[in-house]
Amino acid sequence: MTLNVLLVLSLLAMLLALLRWRRCSRALIALALILLLAVGCGPVPTWLLARLQAAYAVDAPPVWGQRNAIVLLGAGTVRVVGNGQVEASLLAYGRIDKAAALYRACRLGGRQCKVEVSGGDARAFGKSEAAIYADQLRQLGVDADDVMLESRSMNTWQNAQFSAPLLKAWGADRVLLVSSGFHLRRGMLYFTHFGIQATPMRADYASGIASWSPLSYNFAMADLALHEYAGIAQYHLYNAMGWNVRATEPGAL
Secondary structure, three states, X not given: OHHHHHXXXXXXXXXXHHOXXXXXXXXXXXXXXXXXXXXXXXXXXXXHHHHHHHHHOOOOOOOOOOEEEEEEEOOOEEEOOOXXXXXXXXXXXXXXXXXXXXXXXXXXXXXXXXXXXXXXXXXXXXXXXXXHHHHHHHHOOOOHHHEEEEXXXXXXXXXXXXXXXXXXXXXXXXXXXXXXXXXXXXHHHHHHHOOOOEEEEEOOOOOOOOOOOOOHHHHHHHHHHHXXXXXHHHHHHHHHHOOOOOOOOOOOO
């Protein structure tokens, strides 16, 4: 996304130079250079991500109910080149480990606990995120009988939409939402829309890297953050236009 903006600015600057609009061309070149350094050297992605994750920086211990549901949001899958197997993506493992740790803590307290894994087969690999992550959870000690699969959702909105009836059917009185720190703000917004009063649980924390020269990593982090802000803005726009499904009464679950 940010690299595309740089490319557009550079092409416009070249076009204006050909048209002999030299002052405008130089202004666009300067703007592109500032953007290149501000993003690539770390300040912009660090600021964007810090704002997204500020509310979840401190990982408070959960307060358990009697029937607890730990909702694990998917972070994609990958097909391994060479053997063709489908595995959890790089970003998923922190979330999976966090969900398993919360499950163990819940069971140690003698309470009922389920892990609901939410994620469909968005990349058409033939196996859903939920099924793949469930295999990992079982290897980490989560009882197979305590895993609920939501295998239809293709995005975060559908994670919330399709999780709500599952959680309600099981009768959860406490819901913990597990995801990456940068994703929790949008995830909480969507889950609240469907009446799920969840406690956010951060699995990981992302940030930019300060550097004297532009790094591709910082551009990737900036795009990651901008994707979240775009999703939040889209939600509020759709609400204002009446395009979202009607919100469920807060606390209905």
